[in-house]
Amino acid sequence: MTTWTRVFAHVDMDAFYASVEIRDDPSLAGKPVVVGGPSDGRGVVSAASYEARTYGIHSAMPMARAERLCPHLIRLPGSFSKYTDVSKQIMSIFEQFSPRIEPLSLDEAFLDLTGTAHSLGPPGEVGARIKSAICERTQLIASVGIAPVKFVAKIASDLEKPDGLVVVLPGEVTAFLDPLPLKRLWGAGPRTREALEAMGLQTIGDLARTDRRTLVARFGKHGEQLHRLACGEDEREVVPDWEAKSYSHEETFAHDCDDPETLEAVLLDQAQRVARRLRHDSVCGRIVQIKLRYADFRTLTRRVTLSGPTADQRTIYEAARGLLLLHWSRAPVRLIGVGVQAILPAGSEVPDLFAPPQSESRRRRLAETIDRIEERFGRGKVIPAKVLRRKDRPSNRSSD
């Protein structure tokens, strides 16, 4: 009998956006379908069906290129509200299997299954049941990876896509990693990979067999971390979603982002969403927090306590932007988020002493008007100019 000390599952929907579209229009089945922005602008592929992938099309590819590769490609603009609804269904299924869930994006999450064997059964069987529960509820296919090490579960879910279920048993972790190419190593970006390849390394096993001191000399602390990962050592735990404890919004980029303007535009968009939810629930909050996850998965959260509670998007944005400017190392970011904590009932707001007279109440009235317009006409009808200018919106979100 196998003894698991830790059990991590990584669940990832197959070609998520494209699969949702095909589900909802069966005439698309078996055809090359992509979701993404138009080829005449800067549109990129957000998701590609497996038929489209046989033409060499993949997510993040410019749409113009995709259409050249496959002239009869079917392009759909996509519907984020639909994907968000499906995402909620998927996340609620995860809750039946584990109280500790860490979503990475709309269609992807880690589940901590440690200690569930006596109630749910062996990890491999739990993985199969997660897949069938998702399929039953959404008619969509997920791939699942299960391993005693977090990042190994992530690699495993991707290995036999689509419709994959890969279980890496304790004691088989290094054998599992050994033959895999370096690009599979979660945490090694393209530049690091190039440098490792220039050292003559090709597989994760090659990296594991390299002297740790050599890697530290070449890459500093990151070298030590890479070597640990290659050896299957990863102490990271599932970090349950902070959204549960606060009003927050976060987003994983399709491509790591180091453009300050884009990051600020995303923060503004997120501040708007958070403020809308605060107002919807008639609450306000006094602590603004940002979350940054770098390309190498180092994650930091930084917070600031306001002079008084707020539900105003501008106040939340300015605080979040201040934290970004102060704490961001300028390294590429893969995830950014804004949250508001220390929640109080609405009406607890204290006027901002530094704001021009009446601006707070004017802003609040404006925000409430926007809420009413959106209630009537749908979300996204009123968008700050800065968010509209955001270069990668919305076509650059990936769903692989």
Ligand SMILES: [Mg+2]
């Ligand atoms: Mg996916």
